[in-house]
Amino acid sequence: MKIGELAKAAECQTVTIRFYERKGLLGAAARSDSNYRMYSKQDLERLLFIRNCRSLGLTLPEIRRLVEIHDNPSIDCTDVNTCLDKHLDEVEKQMQALAQLQEELRRLRSRCAVPGVSAGCGVLAALSKTSARQSCESK
Template identity: 50%
Template sequence: MKIGELAKATGTQTETIRYYEAEGLLPKAGRTDSNYRVYGQAHLARLSFIRHCRTLDMTLGEIQTLLRFKDSPEENCEEVNGLLDEHIEHVAARIKELRHLQTELKALREECGAAREAAACGILKGLDAGSRKSGARAAKTKSGRVHGSHGRMG
């Protein structure tokens, strides 16, 4: 199958498929006489595996590790277990951050219960006040006096 067919079959953009090939996640495709990439069922299965890992918010590095073990089925999977345990911890931390974000957004939303002139909008005033606080916090962090605790979001 050509790259467009593989893209359609897996819901992946062609640029992403080329990127995965370049990064070594997906084996290089064969070429036709007219230099079109040709993909087989192995490419389809591997790309589907990668896509599933991405839906679980795994990084390309994590996926690369998983693929290494998938390609060496005789290996002990202890490292795979550890990788997943670390990923679960990361997800738990993100959930905590997102809950905090939700709380902040709800509090901000409560600042403006009804439509009014933008000059009197409590949400805009709250965002403005928050941006001043964030700027001051960032300035202190750069000077080394205050350290934030923001985790990895992406």
């Protein structure tokens, strides 16, 4: 199948396929006599594997390692669990950071309960300080 057909089957854009080829996650495609990239069912399966990994937020190095393990069935899959455990830790840290950000935004928003002229806006005043976080925390 040609690159457009592969993109359609994998529900992605052709630039995505070329990107994964450049990064070495997807092998270089065979070429037809007229120099079109030609892909196989295995290429589609690999692309879907990569896209599933990306949908979980895995990084390219993490995906590269999972592809390596996937391609070598005799390798111990302990690294798969290690990879996911590390990624899960990162997600939990991001969730904590987002929860803190959410609370800071709520505190900041509370500085302007009754909107009026912008000259008296507590939100704008807090954002004008050296650090909006400091002004939110000091309230």
